[in-house]
Amino acid sequence: MTEPIVGGLHDQDTLESRVEDGTAPEWVQAHWETFSAGLTGERNGTPFPCFFGAESVRNGDPLYTAVPSMTDRDALFALGETLLSYLDSYQVHSDREVGGADLGKRGGNTATRASLVVFFKPPEESLTEAQYHEHLWNILQVLHVHDPEPWPESIPTDPDDPYWEFCFGGEPMFPTCRAPFYDDRMSRYCPIGLEITFQPRALFEGLDVTADTAKGKQARDIIQDRLESYDGVCPHADLGDWGVDGDREWSQYMLSADETQAPDECPITVTREHPRSSYRIGETAGAD
Secondary structure, eight states: OOOOOBSSOEEHHHHHHHHHTTOSOHHHHHHHHHHHHHHHSEETTEEOSOHHHHHHHHHTOOEEEEESOSSOHHHHHHHHHHHHHHHTTGGGTTTSOTTSSOOOOTTOSSOOSOOEEEEEOOOSSOOOHHHHHHHHHHHHHHHHHTOSSOOOTTSOSOTTSTTOOOEETTEEEEEEEEBTTOSSOGGGBOSSSOEEEEEEHHHHHHHTOSTTSHHHHHHHHHHHHHHHHHHSSOOOTTOOOTTOTTOOSHHHHTOOSSGGGSOSSOOOOOOOOSOOSSOOTTSOOOOO
């Protein structure tokens, strides 16, 4: 029986094999082909700006899931369950077989470069930039409201705080997006539909590339130089570092192409109230 590629958690070998044998839906095939080409290829004679991300794809490190809708409640709850499985497995992904029954447990070995890459089925009609921003924040809001874990005490709930970042399953993380509306900023361009790559804060700490380290500052300088050459435009004004005065995490998740279509304030409501819903992702409680 062919393993379905839509939903669930998959390693890169599995995804590639499903694309090659034609059992992955066409939209998943298209996502993978543009994603892998974008991260491992060159533009303007320059490799993809984030060399950590590019190297991870070349090495087959990331984990993947495909979601059949950006709005369907069941699809977003299933995404939340996959995200929980990812958080329980990414730290030991280099030593475990993701497709098997044992997905590992949180707190294992030092984190690898195993981000979670999420491909969303494209809408039937083209969307505006404003609609993509709306979809992203709706997805994150649904995950937050139905999060089975409380918001971490160490992370503020106000997105205007430089130490705020999205959290799920008790883990702070950086979700970064690619979408079809980036005509100029090709490092964020995906012609198919929405892509979100979830990167836990612990992953950056494991690589020693946070803003407060020499390695992190050097990495940022290299990435900024590559960005300008790769995109052919200046690095986006919203790019910054977590915890740095004046920088905000939320606006970097989906960079604006047209400021008039991007939100002026973070469109998510975060609370420490827990549980926030009678239905928590990964549990069997009745829905609201």
